[in-house]
Every structure is written in C-alpha cells, then in structure tokens.
Amino acid sequence: xxxxxxxxxxxxxxxxxxxxxxxxxxxxxxxxxxxxxxxxxxxxxxxxxxxxxxxxxxxxxxxxxxxxxxxxxxxxxxxxxxxxxxxxxxxxxxxxxxxxxxxxxxxxxxxxxxxxxxxxxxxxxxxxxxxxxxxxxxxxxxxxxxxxxxxxxxxxxxxxxxxx
Amino acid sequence: xxxxxxxxxxxxxxxxxxxxxxxxxxxxxxxxxxxxxxxxxxxxxxxxxxxxxxxxxxxxxxxxxxxxxxxxxxxxxxxxxxxxxxxxxxxxxxxxxxxxxxxxxxxxxxxxxxxxxxxxxxxxxxxxxxxxxxxxxxxxxxxxxxxxxxxxxx
Numbered sequence: 007x008x009x010x011x012x013x014x015x016x017x018x019x020x021x022x023x024x025x026x027x028x029x030x031x032x033x034x035x036x037x038x039x040x041x042x043x044x045x046x047x048x049x050x051x052x053x054x055x056x057x058x059x060x061x062x063x064x065x066x067x068x069x070x071x072x073x074x075x076x077x078x079x080x081x082x083x084x085x086x087x088x089x090x091x092x093x094x095x096x097x098x099x100x101x102x103x104x105x106x107x108x109x110x111x112x113x114x115x116x117x118x119x120x121x122x123x124x125x126x127x128x129x130x131x132x133x134x135x136x137x138x139x140x141x142x143x144x145x146x147x148x149x150x151x152x153x154x155x156x157x158x159x160x161x162x163x164x165x166x167x168x169x170x
Numbered sequence: 171x172x173x174x175x176x177x178x179x180x181x182x183x184x185x186x187x188x189x190x191x192x193x194x195x196x197x198x199x200x201x202x203x204x205x206x207x208x209x210x211x212x213x214x215x216x217x218x219x220x221x222x223x224x225x226x227x228x229x230x231x232x233x234x235x236x237x238x239x240x241x242x243x244x245x246x247x248x249x250x251x252x253x254x255x256x257x258x259x260x261x262x263x264x265x266x267x268x269x270x271x272x273x274x275x276x277x278x279x280x281x282x283x284x285x286x287x288x289x290x291x292x293x294x295x296x297x298x299x300x301x302x303x304x305x306x307x308x309x310x311x312x313x314x315x316x317x318x319x320x321x322x323x324x
Contacts, residue, residue, distance in 0.1 A: 023250020031234035039229045046206050046225045085275045
C-alpha cells in the first residue's frame with residue numbers, strides 16, 4: 007500500500023518521465039518534419055493547401071446583395087442535419103459526402119452563380135466541394151468563406167427548423 | 171528481468187492493457203506521421219486549439235503517441251508512458267465531448283484522416299481507454315514482461 011508520500015513521489019517520478027518523453031517527441035517531430043519534403047510550418051493557421059485557393063470567393067454582404075437580385079443560388083456543403091437546423095435562403099443541400107461517394111454528377115440548376123458555403127471560415131468543406139464540382143465541369147462556382155456563421159452573425163435572413 | 175514477476179491474473183490483465191493501448195498509440199501515431207497535413211486539418215476542425223498552435227501540435231503529438239505507445243509495449247518508463255496515455259485519452263475524450271455538445275459535425279482524426287463523423291461512442295471508447303491507462307499507471311510496478319523490472323528499482 008502506498009502512503010501519501012510514496013504516492014506523491016511516484017507521481018513526480020511519472021511526471022518527470024512523461025516530460026522527458028514529450029521533450030523527446032518534440033525533438034523527433036522537429037527532426038522528422040525538417041527532413042520531409044512536405045514539411046509543415048511550425049506556426050501556421052491553415053497548413054493543408056486550401057482547395058478553394060483557385061476558386062473565386064464572395065463575401066457575405068456581397069452574396070446577400072447578389073441573392074436579392076436573384077443572381078445566385080446558395081449551395082450548402084454541410085451535412086443534411088446541419089442543413090435542416092438552419093440554412094441560407096433557398097439553399098440547396100449538397101453534403102460533401104454525397105458527392106465524394108458518387109461517381110455520377112450532381113444535377114445543379116444552371117443560369118445562376120453557385121455560392122458554396124459550410125459552417126464557418128475554418129471549415130474545409132466548401133472549398134472541397136467547389137473543387138470537386140468544378141472538376142466535373144460545373145461553371146460559375148464561388149465560395150463564401152464566411153459560411154453559415156458569417157451569415158448568421160450578419161443578421162441576415164435564414165430558413166430552417168432551428169432559431170440559429 | 172525477474173522471471174515470474176507479476177504473472178498472476180491481475181498482472182496479465184495489466185499486460186493485456188499495455189499491449190492494447192500501446193499498439194493503438196503506435197498505430198495512431200504512425201498513421202498521423204504519414205499524413206501531417208491531413209492530421210493538421212483534423213486538429214483545426216476541432217476548433218479548440220488556437221490556429222497558430224495547430225501545426226505545432228500536428229508535428230509533435232504523433233511522435234509523443236509513438237513514444238508513449240512504445241513505452242507501454244516494452245514496459246520501459248512505464249509510469250511516464252501510462253501517464254501520457256491517460257492524459258491524452260482524457261484530453262481526447264474532453265475535446266470530442268465538447269465538440270459533440272457544441273454540435274460540430276467533424277471527423278475524429280483519431281487514427282489519421284477519415285470521413286466518418288464523431289459520435290458519443292467515441293467519447294465512451296476514449297473514457298474506457300483512459301480507465302485502462304490509469305490501471306496501468308497504478309500497477310505499473312506489478313506488470314510482467316516489462317523492461318522496467320530489470321532496471322534497478324529505487
């Protein structure tokens with residue numbers, strides 16, 4: 007049976023070993039990362055190449071003005087449950103997963119610019135969906151990086167079950 | 171190594187836990203090392219770490235997992251290794267639980283990039299693994315087939 011002192015001693019010993027192990031992990035990680043061709047920056051916001059770099063973007067307010075003129079159709083890249091909880095007016099639900107799984111094309115109405123969005127600036131789905139669709143030859147695609155969060159924070163109208 | 175040490179039912183259970191946790195950590199770490207950008211994206215999707223720390227964590231965390239997993243399998247520096255595993259499992263369970271509670275639809279990234287969304291089952295799994303790691307820590311001196319047993323005990 008451990009007395010309280012022995013327990014404390016054991017815990018400190020464990021902690022010391024753990025700290026040394028983490029330091030070794032830092033050293034190995036740093037060494038390995040500096041050797042690999044696809045190395046990550048040490049301090050970085052978005053290390054993976056954002057697919058949307060090649061796709062033109064549209065700000066939330068610009069998207070709202072274009073929508074009022076009837077020039078855009080919103081495309082929601084999030085899951086269908088998120089879509090049902092709340093989405094942009096008139097938005098079409100095209101969850102990224104459904105497109106990735108399918109070999110066939112998604113049927114999208116033509117004539118209006120397609121403005122793709124997901125939850126917020128940090129979500130990758132809008133860019134990925136845009137890349138996927140433009141690879142299928144769909145024209146007039148834009149990404150709205152602000153996403154659902156940006157729209158909601160701007161106080162713009164939305165549709166769906168939830169209040170938010 | 172002292173032969174026969176800890177070879178009772180409980181010692182064997184601790185050994186089993188060590189192998190399960192250790193194997194899982196080494197595997198998870200290697201998968202993440204193989205795809206650092208994918209793992210960084212997975213961390214970013216959790217939206218818990220500040221963005222500037224995402225890349226740093228993606229570089230270091232997989233190696234800490236591999237080292238801690240190796241420690242458990244070999245039984246070398248077992249108290250430290252099991253403490254790391256317990257701490258990480260607790261942190262993962264909290265991160266998963268927090269994001270589920272917030273209603274985020276993200277993939278786990280537990281074993282590198284994947285497409286499956288997280289569920290509460292993941293939180294249960296990580297909590298069970300946390301419990302196993304705590305048991306390994308508490309009985310790290312009574313585990314059979316551990317290199318620690320051969321080192322001079324202080």
